[in-house]
Amino acid sequence: MDVREALLEAATKVFAEFGLRGATTRRIAQAAGVNEVTLFRHFKSKDELFQAALETFARRSQTRALPDVPLHPRQELLEWCRTQYRDLYKHRSLIRKAMAEQEEHPAHCALGMEASVRIAEQLSTYITALRQAGLASGDWDVRAATNMLLGAIFADAMGRDTMPERYPYNMRDAIEHYVDLLLNAIGAMAPAKPARGRTA
Amino acid sequence: MDVREALLEAATKVFAEFGLRGATTRRIAQAAGVNEVTLFRHFKSKDELFQAALETFARRSQTRALPDVPLHPRQELLEWCRTQYRDLYKHRSLIRKAMAEQEEHPAHCALGMEASVRIAEQLSTYITALRQAGLASGDWDVRAATNMLLGAIFADAMGRDTMPERYPYNMRDAIEHYVDLLLNAIGAMAPAKPARGRTA
DNA sequence: GTGGCAAGCAAGTAGTTACTTGCACACAGA
DNA sequence: TCTGTGTGCAAGTAACTACTTGCTTGCCAC
Numbered sequence: 001m002d003v004r005e006a007l008l009e010a011a012t013k014v015f016a017e018f019g020l021r022g023a024t025t026r027r028i029a030q031a032a033g034v035n036e037v038t039l040f041r042h043f044k045s046k047d048e049l050f051q052a053a054l055e056t057f058a059r060r061s062q063t064r065a066l067p068d069v070p071l072h073p074r075q076e077l078l079e080w081c082r083t084q085y086r087d088l089y090k091h092r093s094l095i096r097k098a099m100a101e102q103e104e105h106p107a108h109c110a111l112g113m114e115a116s117v118r119i120a121e122q123l124s125t126y127i128t129a130l131r132q133a134g135l136a137s138g139d140w141d142v143r144a145a146t147n148m149l150l151g152a153i154f155a156d157a158m159g160r161d162t163m164p165e166r167y168p169y170n171m172r173d174a175i176e177h178y179v180d181l182l183l184n185a186i187g188a189m190a191p192a193k194p195a196r197g198r199t200a
Numbered sequence: 201m202d203v204r205e206a207l208l209e210a211a212t213k214v215f216a217e218f219g220l221r222g223a224t225t226r227r228i229a230q231a232a233g234v235n236e237v238t239l240f241r242h243f244k245s246k247d248e249l250f251q252a253a254l255e256t257f258a259r260r261s262q263t264r265a266l267p268d269v270p271l272h273p274r275q276e277l278l279e280w281c282r283t284q285y286r287d288l289y290k291h292r293s294l295i296r297k298a299m300a301e302q303e304e305h306p307a308h309c310a311l312g313m314e315a316s317v318r319i320a321e322q323l324s325t326y327i328t329a330l331r332q333a334g335l336a337s338g339d340w341d342v343r344a345a346t347n348m349l350l351g352a353i354f355a356d357a358m359g360r361d362t363m364p365e366r367y368p369y370n371m372r373d374a375i376e377h378y379v380d381l382l383l384n385a386i387g388a389m390a391p392a393k394p395a396r397g398r399t400a
Numbered sequence: 401g402t403g404g405c406a407a408g409c410a411a412g413t414a415g416t417t418a419c420t421t422g423c424a425c426a427c428a429g430a
Numbered sequence: 431t432c433t434g435t436g437t438g439c440a441a442g443t444a445a446c447t448a449c450t451t452g453c454t455t456g457c458c459a460c
Contacts, residue, residue, distance in 0.1 A: 018304065019301075022221055022304070024448085025448060026446090035407070036448095037407085037449090037451095038406085038407060041406080045449080046448065046449090096299045096300045096302075099299065099358065100299065100301075101219075102296075103293060104217075104222070109362075116359070116363060116366070117365055120366050140377070140381055141369060141373075143369065144374070144377030144378065144381060145377075145381060147352060147356060147366060147367065148348065148377075150355065151354065151355030151356060153351070154355045155351030155354045156347060156351060159316070162302055162306075162313060163313050163317055166316070166317055166320045166343070167347065168343055169341060177341050177344030177345075177348075178344065181340055181345060181348050181386075182348075182381075182385065184387070185381040185384040224417070225419080226416090226417085234438090235437070236418095237419090237420085237421095237438075238437060241436080245418080245419080
């Protein structure tokens with residue numbers, strides 16, 4: 001059914017732009033290019049529409065896995081982090097709105113939170129494997145290291161467009177900076193990182 | 201004028217809870233314990249009320265400075281980061297709502313963005329001083345290191361209450377973890393950090 | 401052609417929104 | 431005692447909200 005799909009897509013788009021209260025049925029119908037009445041013929045209520053819309057949105061998001069056995073930590077982390085960053089940046093408007101809404105409507109955001117937790121667990125597992133393989137060492141907490149890298153990526157993706165003066169480097173370099181800093185922090189820099197000039 | 205102040209406080213409180221669209225004049229008046237008409241006797245419009253409310257909120261936020269000449273990096277960073285974390289966590293609801301609103305009403309959030317930029321510049325200056333004093337070394341970008349630490353603190357403050365499984369350590373330990381990881385990352389760990397057992 | 405189905409359109413309902421008006425009351429200073 | 435001044439209260443406005451109803455139109459299968 002084509003109209004139904006258009007409505008679902010329009011709902012997430014308008015939600016990302018105006019938030020839940022600002023995403024009126026009129027605006028959604030207009031964005032989908034259908035009559036407002038048609039919206040209510042496909043979905044019993046605005047709430048049901050959003051339930052369905054966020055579900056299909058969450059289902060569509062694919063996951064990129066980190067290898068079970070780390071071989072080239074820097075390369076593997078760079079690729080994985082770039083994927084995460086792209087996702088976060090692409091959906092930054094929706095994520096900001098969802099974060100604001102989650103206190104009032106936790107059910108709507110549960111899927112997003114779960115995805116975020118899964119991603120963090122993936123990285124934690126990888127970092128643990130790094131340490132066990134002797135590719136990282138030192139006195140640090142795996143969860144904290146995970147949250148440090150993910151936090152940097154998240155904050156960058158959320159703040160780059162609104163505070164450009166805080167991010168004088170471009171997105172591609174950003175990931176490299178954060179990954180290298182983390183690898184340094186967890187004592188995993190020696191073998192993997194190529195020299196970049198000013199190495200002290 | 202007591203009523204005016206109560207209205208300003210109620211406005212920020214209700215905004216933090218319900219967002220701009222959800223912060224109706226009725227709710228604000230009720231939270232301030234006055235009649236809705238009284239609200240419009242003190243402020244021409246809902247918009248003017250919020251302009252004033254966010255301004256007084258921003259004016260009230262004090263800044264804690266980092267020393268110009270770093271002496272005890274770990275201690276100084278810990279204290280400063282704890283202050284930043286407390287502020288972010290205390291106002292997390294308001295910050296989440298403001299982040300969601302900033303695309304539609306950038307003027308309302310400009311003060312918050314400026315504060316965030318100032319804080320980042322403070323930390324950048326301090327880290328630069330660290331390097332110049334020979335207390336940190338390596339091939340890394342000062343801005344990236346700044347954003348890494350601030351990003352970790354920000355993401356923690358925003359996500360801890362809604363994703364507790366991602367943060368198995370408490371808030372106090374969190375700052376210590378992040379600061380130590382950053383100090384490791386920028387090659388500033390040698391003299392300052394006391395042993396914590398498992399040091400490799 | 402005829403039936404059925406999906407959609408559009410105009411109109412309406414009931415509730416909420418920001419904001420206004422008019423009047424009554426209570427208190428404080430002259 | 432009079433007179434502002436600040437407030438509460440009841441009511442009303444116009445616009446918007448989610449959602450409904452009734453009727454019409456186009457299209458596709460038979």
